[in-house]
Each structure stands twice: as C-alpha cells, then as structure tokens.
Amino acid sequence: MVHYEQQYYNALKATLKEDIRVTGRGDVPVIKLRKPVSFEINLMKEGLPLLRGKKMFPDKPLVELVWMMLGRNDLDFLHQYGVNYWDMFDIGDGTIGASYGPRLRNFNGVDQIQQVAHLLLTDPYSRRIALSFWDPSKDEDSIVPCYSFIQFKVIDNYLNMYVTQRSGDAFIGVPNDALLFSYLNAILAYYTNLYTGTIFYTINDFHIYEEHLPAINVYLKQYEGWITLYEKVLAFVTQRFKEYENKTSTTIDGVLNSIVALNFESIFNFKPYKANPYIKAKVIK
Numbered sequence: 001m002v003h004y005e006q007q008y009y010n011a012l013k014a015t016l017k018e019d020i021r022v023t024g025r026g027d028v029p030v031i032k033l034r035k036p037v038s039f040e041i042n043l044m045k046e047g048l049p050l051l052r053g054k055k056m057f058p059d060k061p062l063v064e065l066v067w068m069m070l071g072r073n074d075l076d077f078l079h080q081y082g083v084n085y086w087d088m089f090d091i092g093d094g095t096i097g098a099s100y101g102p103r104l105r106n107f108n109g110v111d112q113i114q115q116v117a118h119l120l121l122t123d124p125y126s127r128r129i130a131l132s133f134w135d136p137s138k139d140e141d142s143i144v145p146c147y148s149f150i151q152f153k154v155i156d157n158y159l160n161m162y163v164t165q166r167s168g169d170a171f172i173g174v175p176n177d178a179l180l181f182s183y184l185n186a187i188l189a190y191y192t193n194l195y196t197g198t199i200f201y202t203i204n205d206f207h208i209y210e211e212h213l214p215a216i217n218v219y220l221k222q223y224e225g226w227i228t229l230y231e232k233v234l235a236f237v238t239q240r241f242k243e244y245e246n247k248t249s250t251t252i253d254g255v256l257n258s259i260v261a262l263n264f265e266s267i268f269n270f271k272p273y274k275a276n277p278y279i280k281a282k283v284i285k
Contacts, residue, residue: 003230004041004049004178009223011037012170012216015208028284029210037168037206041178043185043196044158047232048268049178053223055278058233058270061180066256066264069113069184071105073097073142081264085283089143097142103133116152117252120192124154134166146173150181152188158197159189168203171212171219172283186236186268191255196235215281222276231272240266 015033024030041049050056063081073095078086091097104112112131119129129152133145146169151162163181168174181199189196208216244266245258259267 001042001045002040003046004039005051005053005223005226007039008051008175008178009053009220011039011206012208012220015170015206016216021210024207026285030207031210032205032207036202036204038203039178039199039201041182041199041201043182043198043235046235048182048235049175050233050273050275051175052226052229052275054219055275056175056179058179058268058273059264061176062183062259062264062267064176065180065183065187066259068101068104069187069256070253070260071101071113073099073101088283088285091142098135098138099142099145100133103135103138103145104131107132107135113252117188117191120152120154120159120188120194124192124194127153129153146177150184154194155197157195159185159192159194160197161185161199161201163199163201165201165203167205168207169284170206170208171216171281174203174206182235183268187255187259188252190237190242191252209284211284212281215279218279222279226276229274229276231274233268233270233273235268237267238269 015031018033020032020034022030022032048058050058059081060083063078063083064086067077075086075090075094075096078084086096089096116129116131119126131150133147134149146165146167147163148166149164153160153162161181161184165177168177178199178201181201185199186196188194241258241262244262245255
C-alpha cells in the first residue's frame with residue numbers, strides 16, 4: 001500500500017516536472033497537469049490522511065465539515081471555532097451564499113445529507129447514494145464549490161467514497177480536503193454502523209500557485225523524514241464520543257449537534273499525530 005502522503009508528494013513532483021504554466025482566475029499564475037490526479041486513501045489501514053511533511057491543524061477541517069453538513073453558510077459559526085480563511089469569500093452579508101452547506105441540505109428542495117444517511121441505513125447497496133455540489137443556477141451569487149460529486153459504495157460493511165473535485169489548490173486546499181472527506185466517511189460510518197473504508201479521490205485540475213513555490217520547496221525537503229514521525233491516527237470516532245453521544249441520535253443532525261456540543265474536542269484522537277514544522281502560505285482566492 002502506498003500511503004496518501006507519498007501519493008501527494010508524487011503529485012506535487014509530477015506537476016512541477018510537467019510545468020504547464022497558465023494564468024488563472026484573477027490573473028494569478030498557476031502550474032498544472034494535463035491529467036487528473038487521483039489518490040487512494042485506505043482509512044482502515046492508514047488512518048486519517050494527516051501530512052507529516054508539514055504540520056496540519058486537524059480540528060479545522062472537522063469544523064468546516066460539520067458547518068457544511070448542518071447546512072450553514074454563515075462565517076460567524078466558523079469564527080467561533082477559530083476558522084477564518086473563508087472570510088475572503090464573504091458575499092457581503094456575512095455568508096458565502098448558496099454554496100456548500102445550503103446545497104447539501106436544500107438542493108432545489110432536496111436534503112442530500114438526510115437522503116444519503118437514510119439510503120445507507122435502508123438500501124446500502126444502492127447506486128444512488130451520492131452528494132452533488134454542482135449547481136450553475138446558483139453560482140452567480142455565491143462561491144463556486146471546488147467539490148463536484150461524492151458517491152458512496154458499501155462493500156462487506158465498509159463505507160467507500162468516490163470523490164470528484166473540479167479544482168484543487170495543491171498546497172493548501174487538497175490536504176485539507178482529503179482530511180475533510182475522511183471525517184465525512186467516519187461520521188457517516190459511525191451513524192450507519194459501517195466500517196470506514198477507502199476514499200478514491202480524483203482532482204481534475206490539481207494546480208500549484210506560483211506564489212506557493214517557496215513553501216512547496218520547503219515541504220518537499222521536510223517530507224524526506226516524515227516516516228520517522230508516522231504513527232497512525234485512527235479514522236473513527238473515539239470511545240469518549242461514543243459514550244457521550246450514546247447512540248441516542250435518531251438523525252444524523254443529532255450526531256452533528258453532539259460534535260458541536262463537545263466543541264469539536266475528543267471526537268477523534270489526534271494525540272499520536274506528529275509532524276515537521278508548519279509552513280506558512282497565503283490562501284489565494
């Protein structure tokens with residue numbers, strides 16, 4: 001098995017080697033590949049896909065995921081838990097518009113989260129267990145989601161995910177997103193009494209911002225010693241959370257609200273996580 005971080009490292013090196021340079025949105029120079037980039041993350045064998053070549057803050061993607069799954073789009077919720085990098089997407093009313101969360105919970109009247117949870121419980125082998133983020137009718141007045149489509153497939157009681165992402169900021173966005181998708185898998189697996197499975201994650205436009213090149217060069221050097229820091233961080237919720245939540249929730253919202261009630265602490269055990277130093281880089285809109 002090739003660990004996610006090795007796959008990620010290889011994708012960065014391949015992008016730099018192919019060196020296709022274009023001017024992206026807002027005249028920002030980017031480097032990209034012709035082909036999509038695909039990762040395979042076996043959550044049961046590997047654990048959560050936390051990078052060791054640079055320090056990550058694993059609680060932040062968890063806050064973002066729950067914010068989305070609850071259908072929220074307000075920045076105030078994120079601010080309460082120290083997540084501020086979405087502020088640049090404020091459409092002027094303290095929200096990011098009808099994107100991400102609203103699309104999950106009210107996509108033209110469909111509550112996709114409830115639908116997925118219900119199907120996993122009642123018809124786990126359905127080929128229609130999916131989440132869609134792509135809605136061109138709403139894109140003029142909100143941020144356009146980087147995620148496009150997520151499909152779920154249950155095999156031998158393992159919950160597998162197939163993620164298609166239209167666009168991925170290679171240095172900041174993709175590591176964060178891989179972790180976010182892993183939390184989604186773990187939370188749904190817990191709620192539906194399934195095992196965490198494998199995430200097959202494809203990014204159609206995996207790109208490096210030229211501004212991030214110095215930071216990426218530092219990461220590539222720091223990565224060389226990551227294996228000595230490796231200790232698996234389990235990709236399922238802790239016993240403490242199970243005892244707190246006590247399986248009393250009859251809806252997925254009950255599980256999500258329990259996570260919020262615990263202030264996003266003790267949901268996963270991050271104590272084994274060790275990494276090389278944090279590398280500062282600017283989020284680019």
